[in-house]
Amino acid sequence: MRTTVFFLVLALIIVALVLRLLRSRVLREKYALLWIVVGVTVLVLAVFPPLLHGVATALGFAVPSNLLFLLGMLLLLGVTLHLSLELSTLEDETRVLAEEAAMARLAHERLERRLERLEAATAAPSARQLSDRQHVPGKGAHAVPVAAPEGPGEGERGVRA
Amino acid sequence: MPAWNEEEAIADTLRELRTALPEVDVLVVDDGSEDRTVAVATEAGARVLQLPHNLGVGGAMRAGYKYARRHDYDRTIQVDADGQHDPRDILAVLDGLERADISIGARFAEKGTYEAKGPRRWAMVVLAAVISRIARTRLTDVTSGFRAGNRRAIAQYCEHYPAEYLGDTIDSLVVAVRSGLTVTQVPVEMRPRQAGTPSNNPVKAAIYLLRSFFALALAMTRRRVGADRHRWKED
Numbered sequence: 001m002r003t004t005v006f007f008l009v010l011a012l013i014i015v016a017l018v019l020r021l022l023r024s025r026v027l028r029e030k031y032a033l034l035w036i037v038v039g040v041t042v043l044v045l046a047v048f049p050p051l052l053h054g055v056a057t058a059l060g061f062a063v064p065s066n067l068l069f070l071l072g073m074l075l076l077l078g079v080t081l082h083l084s085l086e087l088s089t090l091e092d093e094t095r096v097l098a099e100e101a102a103m104a105r106l107a108h109e110r111l112e113r114r115l116e117r118l119e120a121a122t123a124a125p126s127a128r129q130l131s132d133r134q135h136v137p138g139k140g141a142h143a144v145p146v147a148a149p150e151g152p153g154e155g156e157r158g159v160r161a
Numbered sequence: 162m163p164a165w166n167e168e169e170a171i172a173d174t175l176r177e178l179r180t181a182l183p184e185v186d187v188l189v190v191d192d193g194s195e196d197r198t199v200a201v202a203t204e205a206g207a208r209v210l211q212l213p214h215n216l217g218v219g220g221a222m223r224a225g226y227k228y229a230r231r232h233d234y235d236r237t238i239q240v241d242a243d244g245q246h247d248p249r250d251i252l253a254v255l256d257g258l259e260r261a262d263i264s265i266g267a268r269f270a271e272k273g274t275y276e277a278k279g280p281r282r283w284a285m286v287v288l289a290a291v292i293s294r295i296a297r298t299r300l301t302d303v304t305s306g307f308r309a310g311n312r313r314a315i316a317q318y319c320e321h322y323p324a325e326y327l328g329d330t331i332d333s334l335v336v337a338v339r340s341g342l343t344v345t346q347v348p349v350e351m352r353p354r355q356a357g358t359p360s361n362n363p364v365k366a367a368i369y370l371l372r373s374f375f376a377l378a379l380a381m382t383r384r385r386v387g388a389d390r391h392r393w394k395e396d
Contacts, residue, residue, distance in 0.1 A: 095216055095220055095223075095324060098212050098213050098214060098216060098220070098224070099212070099223065099224040099227050101212075101213050102190075102210045102211050102212045102213065102224055103210065103224075103227065103228055103231065105210075105211055106208060106209065106210050106211070106228075110208070
């Protein structure tokens with residue numbers, strides 16, 4: 001009887017914890033299902049101890065606790081597999097984000113350099129010839145390749161190395 | 162051009178590239194380098210796509226192909242940053258696109274003096290034999306990073322280019338072939354790297370062998386990802 005009470009309390013704590021985490025949105029509900037199943041299973045087994053014994057004998061387990069261990073291991077296996085899957089999805093998503101961030105950054109930098117050049121050119125338009133635009137002073141390391149025009153998308157120069 | 166911590170070699174490689182082919186657009190994909198790769202490449206006049214963290218060669222390549230697709234390029238060619246690939250061969254490899262979707266600049270193909278030994282060599286030979294069979298054409302160097310692609314190849318690579326080690330060469334190629342793309346090869350000469358040492362450690366070579374076969378086995382069983390079948394949302 002004392003063990004029954006112990007498991008009952010344990011099951012209640014698990015269920016209460018999961019619900020609490022869910023309520024405070026620390027745990028998203030798609031991950032919570034498994035844990036609620038765990039809690040409820042323990043709860044049911046705690047309230048009806050003969051159930052475990054009955055199922056174990058029906059399935060041919062000599063010792064009922066072995067069924068419990070098997071179930072426990074399968075459950076943990078399921079949880080880890082689920083987490084690995086979620087992790088793979090997350091990695092794929094961060095990869096896409098990294099690509100997008102890199103492309104946005106490059107586009108931004110190119111626009112900024114172009115703007116700098118335009119501003120420098122309009123600040124002193126009479127002082128320099130049109131063909132000198134590429135040689136605006138003060139750009140230092142930001143020199144833009146002369147051969148690569150701004151505004152990508154010209155299909156006819158479509159070779160990239 | 163994928164680059165990861167290549168500050169020593171990349172300036173020379175880019176300079177040589179620009180001299181040999183001034184008309185091409187050069188895109189360096191910086192794979193989260195911790196050294197001055199980005200600064201050096203920008204100074205050398207390349208566009209630099211900066212990945213916020215290291216994704217591996219395959220990750221850098223897919224980012225590059227996405228850039229190519231977004232900006233509507235007809236043809237692309239990937240070249241190593243360490244100067245292994247001679248820029249004078251680029252046009253020859255690109256010409257291979259006249260007869261196939263993917264054109265590989267290959268060592269061991271009559272030309273060149275490249276020598277690999279031990280397990281690494283066996284791996285390359287077996288991989289080449291297996292992939293040649295699938296592609297129904299003779300390929301001698303399937304792990305080559307000197308590869309050109311047309312629009313179909315670019316779209317295919319955007320769909321499937323694993324970030325994992327060896328996924329960048331074997332896996333992407335096998336899945337592309339299984340998805341119906343054609344491959345050809347052009348013999349080229351590979352030069353010794355300009356910086357860094359190639360690994361000749363037998364243990365590493367053996368690991369390379371195992372991993373490459375694993376990558377091949379995985380790629381063989383993968384579902385086909387058709388570049389034509391489901392188009393990407395963007396474009």
